[in-house]
Amino acid sequence: MDLDLVRESIGPLLSGTIRGTIPLTAASFVGGMVLAVLVALARLSRFGVLRGIAQGYVSIIRGTPLLVQLFIIFYALPSLGLTIDPFPSAIIAFSLNVGGYASEIVRAAILSIPRGQWEAAETIGYSRAMALRRVILPQAARVAVPPLSNTFISLVKDTSLASTILVTELLRKAQEIAAPTFEFLTLYSLAAVIYWVLCLVLSIGQGFLERRLGRHLQPQIAKVEKVRQATA
Amino acid sequence: MSIHDEGLAPAETPEGIEVRGLVKSFGSTPVLTGVDLDVAPGTVSVMIGPSGSGKSTLLRCLNLLETPQAGRVRIGDDEIDFAVGVRRGQAAALRRHSAMVFQSHNLFPHRTALENLLEGPVFAQRRPRHEVEEEARGLLARVGLAEKADAYPDQLSGGQQQRVGIARALALRPRVLLFDEPTSALDPETVGEVLAVMRDLAAEGRTMIVVTHEVRFAREVADHVVFLDGGVIAEQGPPSQVLVDPQQERTRAFLGRILHH
Numbered sequence: 001m002d003l004d005l006v007r008e009s010i011g012p013l014l015s016g017t018i019r020g021t022i023p024l025t026a027a028s029f030v031g032g033m034v035l036a037v038l039v040a041l042a043r044l045s046r047f048g049v050l051r052g053i054a055q056g057y058v059s060i061i062r063g064t065p066l067l068v069q070l071f072i073i074f075y076a077l078p079s080l081g082l083t084i085d086p087f088p089s090a091i092i093a094f095s096l097n098v099g100g101y102a103s104e105i106v107r108a109a110i111l112s113i114p115r116g117q118w119e120a121a122e123t124i125g126y127s128r129a130m131a132l133r134r135v136i137l138p139q140a141a142r143v144a145v146p147p148l149s150n151t152f153i154s155l156v157k158d159t160s161l162a163s164t165i166l167v168t169e170l171l172r173k174a175q176e177i178a179a180p181t182f183e184f185l186t187l188y189s190l191a192a193v194i195y196w197v198l199c200l201v202l203s204i205g206q207g208f209l210e211r212r213l214g215r216h217l218q219p220q221i222a223k224v225e226k227v228r229q230a231t232a
Numbered sequence: 233m234s235i236h237d238e239g240l241a242p243a244e245t246p247e248g249i250e251v252r253g254l255v256k257s258f259g260s261t262p263v264l265t266g267v268d269l270d271v272a273p274g275t276v277s278v279m280i281g282p283s284g285s286g287k288s289t290l291l292r293c294l295n296l297l298e299t300p301q302a303g304r305v306r307i308g309d310d311e312i313d314f315a316v317g318v319r320r321g322q323a324a325a326l327r328r329h330s331a332m333v334f335q336s337h338n339l340f341p342h343r344t345a346l347e348n349l350l351e352g353p354v355f356a357q358r359r360p361r362h363e364v365e366e367e368a369r370g371l372l373a374r375v376g377l378a379e380k381a382d383a384y385p386d387q388l389s390g391g392q393q394q395r396v397g398i399a400r401a402l403a404l405r406p407r408v409l410l411f412d413e414p415t416s417a418l419d420p421e422t423v424g425e426v427l428a429v430m431r432d433l434a435a436e437g438r439t440m441i442v443v444t445h446e447v448r449f450a451r452e453v454a455d456h457v458v459f460l461d462g463g464v465i466a467e468q469g470p471p472s473q474v475l476v477d478p479q480q481e482r483t484r485a486f487l488g489r490i491l492h493h
Contacts, residue, residue, distance in 0.1 A: 119297055120338035123331065124352030124404060125324070134355060138342050216342050216384035 005186055009177050013170060013187075017194055020169025024159045027091045029152055032098025039103035040110060041132075054103070061100025067161055069093050074165040090162040098155055105147045109140035142213035149206040153199050160195075170194055246274040246439040247308040247329055247407040249294065254303035254314075256289055263289045264300065265463040271408075271456070274437040278450040278471075281460035282486055287443045290460065291410050294441070295330045296323050307408060330408040331401035335416050337393045339385040345372060345396045346381040349403040357404070364403070371399040375429050391422025398429055409433065411442040445490060451475050459483045 042054035061069070074089040084092065113136050121131035163172035170191055178187035240246070251269040255262075263286045271277050279287040292298040294305060300314045307329040312322050339348050349368035353359045372378050375395040377388075385393050394414055401409060411430065415423040427449050434440055434453045444450065450457055450471055457474040459467045459482075467480045478484045 114338075116334060116336055116338035117340065119332075120334065120340065122297065123295055123327065124400070125328065125356030126352075130355065134351065135340055139340075142342075216344075216386060218384075218386045 002183060002186060005181065005183055006190065009174075009187060009190060012173050012177060013190055013194060016168055016170045016173030017198070020162070020167060020172070021156070021159050021198070024087070024090055024094065024162060024167065024169055025152075025156050028094030028098055028159070029155055031091065031095030032102055032151075032155075033148075035095060035099025036102035036106050037137075039099060040106035043103065043107050044110060058100050058103060061097055066093070066097050066158055067164065069097060070161055070165060086162070086165045086167045089165060090159070090167050094155060094159065094162075097158075098151060102148060102151050105144050105151065106140070109144035110136060112143050113139050142210070145206060145210050145213060149202065153202055156198050156202065157195055240436060240438065241405065243405045244407060244438075246437060248273040248439065249408060249441070250304075250306040251290075251294075252304045254290065254293060254300050254305065256286075256293060256298060256300040263463055264293070267303070267460075267463075267465055269458065269465065269468075271439060271441060273439055275455040276434045276438075276440045276442065276453050277456040277458060278454040279441065279443045279458045279460060280445070280447070280450065280486070281466075282489075285460040286463045287458075287460045288412055291332075291412050291441060291443050294408075294410060295327050295332055297332070329406065330410050331404040331406035333394070333397050333401050333409070333411045333414045335413040337385070337397040337417075339393055339396055339400070341385050344382050344384055345377060345388070345399075348385070348396060348400050352400070352404045368399070368403050371402050372396070374402075374432075375399045376425070389422060390418045391425045394418060394422075394426045395429055398426070398433075402433075408439045408441070411440065411444070413443050413445070415444065415446060447475060447487070447491060459486065461486070 039054045039057060042050040043058075045051060070090065070093040073084065073093045074086065077084065110132075117135055117139065118131055121135040126134065159169055160171040162169050163175060166172070174187040174191040178184050181187075249269070249271040251267055254264050254267040254269075256264040267286075267290055269277075269290070279290065281287045289298055293300050294307070296312075296318070299318060302315045304311060304313045305326065306312075307326055310322070310325045310329065312318055312326055339345075340351065343351065346365070346368055349371060350361065350364055353364040353368075354361050369378065369381060372381050375398055377392060377395055377399070380388060380392060380396075385396065388396065398414070414430070415426050418426065423446070427446065430440070430442070430449070431453055442449075442454075454471045457468065457471045458465055459474055459478070459480070461482050467474055467478060467483045473479070474483060475487065478487060
């Protein structure tokens with residue numbers, strides 16, 4: 001491995017990460033989550049038409065490769081007269097993709113909250129929307145964090161596909177340096193390490209979020225002690 | 233757990249309930265087949281009956297957790313005729329009169345005891361938070377849990393959770409209190425503390441409807457006992473009659489079953 005090359009490439013690679021990979025991931029995840037909640041609610045709605053549309057969307061997203069979704073938006077839409085720049089194309093494709101997968105997670109998390117919580121919310125005078133916002137979603141969030149973290153971490157790596165539509169993100173930077181120098185091993189290894197570090201940081205964030213959202217729950221050990229104290 | 237001497241706030245003036253011809257079925261299974269019930273303001277009515285008799289369903293119809301197919305329910309000045317259908321505002325208006333205490337308490341686990349009490353008054357009734365908070369602390373003190381205001385439900389015992397559940401219902405300033413088997417899910421040693429709070433409320437002159445299997449509580453506290461069987465009221469009257477000297481054979485049979493266990 002050529003250490004000088006490592007030193008020279010690290011700057012451009014980090015720039016690709018900070019200007020490409022990270023904003024692409026962040027924007028797509030936010031967009032995807034907004035979609036996911038809307039689609040999950042549509043799937044749980046009383047209206048058959050909404051349920052049908054949402055189900056169709058999820059089926060298409062899950063049934064087709066992400067790369068194909070990306071190509072349709074970037075390469076195929078122009079022939080319908082709709083040309084979108086690479087970066088926004090990527091955000092749209094990844095948001096749509098995350099929205100499809102995450103909507104199932106959100107739906108399952110909402111369904112995991114006991115019916116009694118809806119009823120209690122109703123009896124204290126909440127509308128369905130308020131019950132959802134103040135009672136159901138905060139509890140569903142805790143349930144959804146581990147699977148959504150999976151989605152998020154996958155997304156970080158999936159953004160590398162954007163290199164195929166000329167978005168300057170981490171992998172494309174690596175390719176650009178590697179191509180003329182033929183230092184594929186060095187450059188792709190460096191790229192791999194950076195992806196891994198990003199995912200590591202996200203895993204730590206996940207642990208933090210899980211503890212915060214679960215702070216109202218007693219660890220089992222404390223429960224046992226409480227019972228012992230009460231009976232002692 | 234001391235009885236407050238101040239009496240009820242004007243906002244909580246107890247109201248009466250009138251139920252006529254209430255019909256409710258789940259799919260093709262009839263649960264209530266024409267129930268008439270009168271509850272006088274400020275009285276305690278206890279509903280007993282075998283499981284599946286429709287007593288919980290009847291209670292849940294009173295605040296529209298279940299929507300009956302036919303019949304009328306009137307609480308105070310608000311009335312709904314279910315054969316005509318329920319308009320949106322109507323449901324909310326009827327529901328505002330009452331508060332429900334659930335068998336499994338249904339506290340919001342992600343909120344502290346105090347926050348559980350604030351939810352309805354602050355965010356649904358839009359009352360000023362500082363005023364509600366003071367009142368809520370008073371209610372927690374009243375059910376003997378002043379020092380548990382900042383505890384999460386998961387950190388409380390079953391009996392404590394249910395007492396918070398009662399305080400949460402009181403925080404809504406209801407004119408009618410509904411109890412759906414409030415002690416059935418509790419450990420035997422904590423049943424007493426919950427019943428004590430309920431006795432206290434009854435002594436205050438609140439309108440209460442209690443679905444329960446606690447016959448002793450019914451005998452001591454109820455003004456009126458309703459025995460449901462097979463979706464109809466089979467017998468009703470003062471506890472001295474229904475519980476001590478029942479006129480109906482099926483009431484006798486039911487009491488025999490639950491008293492000898």
